[in-house]
Amino acid sequence: MKFEKCIENIGTTLDLKRIASAYVVDGKNLSDDELRKALLKTAGQYFDKNNIQKRLKELLLADKRDDRMLSYMILREILLNKDDFMQEQKVLDSEIIAYEQRIVDASNELDEKAISTDMQFLKFVLDVAWESGGEISPDEKNLIENIRKRLNITWREYKILEAKMGKFPKQNNEVHLTSEIDAVRKTLQRCGLIFSIRNNSVNFDIIPEEIAAVLREVYAKEMKDFGYKQLLGSKYIKSKDFLTNALIRANIKCNPYATISQLQDLIIERIKPTNLIGGYSPKDGLAKEVLAQWCIDLKLQNFANCTKEEIIRRIIKYYDDIREIKVDTSDPREALFALYEHLAKRDLKHLRQQGIICKDLECERKFEEATSYMFEKLFRHKPLLLAGTERPDGILSYQNKLIMWDNKSKETPVRLKDHIAQFDRYINLSDKPVGIFMVIATDFTECSIAECAKHALNSDTVILLVRATDIKELALQWRAKNDEASFNLGYFKQNGIFKKDHILF
Numbered sequence: 001m002k003f004e005k006c007i008e009n010i011g012t013t014l015d016l017k018r019i020a021s022a023y024v025v026d027g028k029n030l031s032d033d034e035l036r037k038a039l040l041k042t043a044g045q046y047f048d049k050n051n052i053q054k055r056l057k058e059l060l061l062a063d064k065r066d067d068r069m070l071s072y073m074i075l076r077e078i079l080l081n082k083d084d085f086m087q088e089q090k091v092l093d094s095e096i097i098a099y100e101q102r103i104v105d106a107s108n109e110l111d112e113k114a115i116s117t118d119m120q121f122l123k124f125v126l127d128v129a130w131e132s133g134g135e136i137s138p139d140e141k142n143l144i145e146n147i148r149k150r151l152n153i154t155w156r157e158y159k160i161l162e163a164k165m166g167k168f169p170k171q172n173n174e175v176h177l178t179s180e181i182d183a184v185r186k187t188l189q190r191c192g193l194i195f196s197i198r199n200n201s202v203n204f205d206i207i208p209e210e211i212a213a214v215l216r217e218v219y220a221k222e223m224k225d226f227g228y229k230q231l232l233g234s235k236y237i238k239s240k241d242f243l244t245n246a247l248i249r250a251n252i253k254c255n256p257y258a259t260i261s262q263l264q265d266l267i268i269e270r271i272k273p274t275n276l277i278g279g280y281s282p283k284d285g286l287a288k289e290v291l292a293q294w295c296i297d298l299k300l301q302n303f304a305n306c307t308k309e310e311i312i313r314r315i316i317k318y319y320d321d322i323r324e325i326k327v328d329t330s331d332p333r334e335a336l337f338a339l340y341e342h343l344a345k346r347d348l349k350h351l352r353q354q355g356i357i358c359k360d361l362e363c364e365r366k367f368e369e370a371t372s373y374m375f376e377k378l379f380r381h382k383p384l385l386l387a388g389t390e391r392p393d394g395i396l397s398y399q400n401k402l403i404m405w406d407n408k409s410k411e412t413p414v415r416l417k418d419h420i421a422q423f424d425r426y427i428n429l430s431d432k433p434v435g436i437f438m439v440i441a442t443d444f445t446e447c448s449i450a451e452c453a454k455h456a457l458n459s460d461t462v463i464l465l466v467r468a469t470d471i472k473e474l475a476l477q478w479r480a481k482n483d484e485a486s487f488n489l490g491y492f493k494q495n496g497i498f499k500k501d502h503i504l505f
Contacts, residue, residue, distance in 0.1 A: 001084060001197075003046065003208040007039050011198035015189065022046065022055075022192030046192045047210035053218055055191040060145065061138040068141065069169065070176065070184040072155065073099060075193065079207050080215060081224050083323045086206040089185070089196070093178045100169040100176065103156065107163035107173075116253065118151040123161050130167060152251075154269055200477060222273050223320035231273060231319040232264045236286060236294055243267060246276050249284070278312045291315065299349065322353060333373035336366050337472070340374070343367040344468035345442040346411050367407045368393045371440060378475040380486035392426045392437075398489045401435035408441040416448035416465065420455065427461050436492050438464045440471060444497065452496045466498040474500045 010016050016035045020027035023045040024038045045051055059071040078095055079085050125147055129140045148158050162168035169175050188194045197204050232238060243263040247254045250271050279285030291311045295303045298318050303311055325338045342350050343366055351357045356366060372394055376382050384395045392404040404426055408414045427434045444465045452463040478487050491503050
């Protein structure tokens with residue numbers, strides 16, 4: 001989400017004032033509207049690289065240890081790995097605690113005999129620092145950071161060492177409380193690094209796109225971890241020999257008996273994607289011909305005249321754009337519903353990229369399956385079993401009548417007149433009266449609304465034109481507020497374009 005859009009959606013006056021305090025002068029005396037205008041005027045300061053680096057340095061050497069640790073986890077390990085750099089605040093709190101527990105678990109699994117010489121030296125430095133008092137001072141922290149970077153030890157490895165000593169996340173390996181995480185969240189807002197926005201009464205932490213781009217550069221994080229894992233699954237680089245050689249070229253020691261999964265995890269943590277694919281010199285890495293074939297496999301266009309570096313950037317962007325869809329594996333249709341709008345508008349490139357379709361013809365069927373899932377799992381109305389070939393895509397029981405629906409997957413707005421004869425056949429062949437016939441598509445032509453009114457003159461069946469984005473939003477809102485209750489299908493008794501704003505629940 002762009003900086004300007006984030007400003008529009010900041011949830012409360014307190015959040016506004018905290019975020020404005022980073023660069024807006026005298027923000028305490030301004031109204032909400034004045035604060036938003038002032039934030040837009042000072043936008044450049046929020047994503048200025050020097051300003052961001054200064055803020056990160058202040059956090060790294062902050063007096064409070066929570067600020068040092070949690071700020072890094074919230075920014076780099078959580079939000080920069082999220083689609084749209086956004087996460088619900090309650091979920092983020094849980095993910096921070098889970099991340100900390102994984103570090104503790106890793107420390108318990110670490111065999112001290114297997115610790116490298118460099119790691120042993122850093123552990124010695126940490127032992128000395130912790131012996132001098134109950135906390136590590138900012139000066140000691142600065143020294144430790146310089147040693148860590150010089151020894152090429154990752155932040156995660158450093159924290160595993162601290163956990164081994166019983167010092168991470170807190171004394172005796174206690175994880176942080178949500179109140180402690182929230183305190184650092186507010187600190188990051190005051191630094192102008194994350195914003196708090198509200199969507200459907202739910203609070204989210206978000207890094208505006210412009211700030212995220214700079215943070216990625218500063219943290220040397222070229223893509224989300226999820227996308228990197230997808231990239232590592234490519235046939236061009238997924239062999240154990242390739243992964244092992246990539247680590248050797250990067251001067252990273254690895255266990256010769258490590259599994260491919262372990263090697264991939266090590267690469268994600270230690271090697272940038274550009275270096276993995278392109279190497280460290282012009283003659284290193286995959287050949288340009290191999291990269292070109294990779295682009296052909298991904299159906300990327302207009303790469304023939306690109307340099308090797310440009311091709312690598314395009315491949316990385318392709319995988320970075322893949323969105324992480326968390327689904328209940330017991331119902332694979334959930335993944336289809338997550339891409340409902342893309343199915344409606346036949347966004348074939350995106351659907352192939354996400355692994356939803358292999359052939360163009362699958363788009364219509366997947367759209368139908370996603371709609372059935374929506375009615376059954378979110379609206380809590382199980383579609384009826386369909387027989388025969390001359391039938392709509394779905395049917396629901398509605399009082400003593402039926403509701404029929406038909407999906408139209410098209411790149412352009414649907415013109416009802418082109419399909420009304422087909423729909424009338426479905427209605428006339430029905431054994432029971434059809435109260436509502438729903439047409440679900442990405443959009444509709446203006447003349448389609450008049451066609452609905454014309455049809456109503458000679459029929460008892462209401463024709464309802466439903467945009468995919470509208471019904472998906474309604475379904476998600478209903479499920480969020482009514483986990484077990486069934487949606488009242490009477491709300492669909494509208495003629496013409498469906499108006500979800502008329503529904504109150």
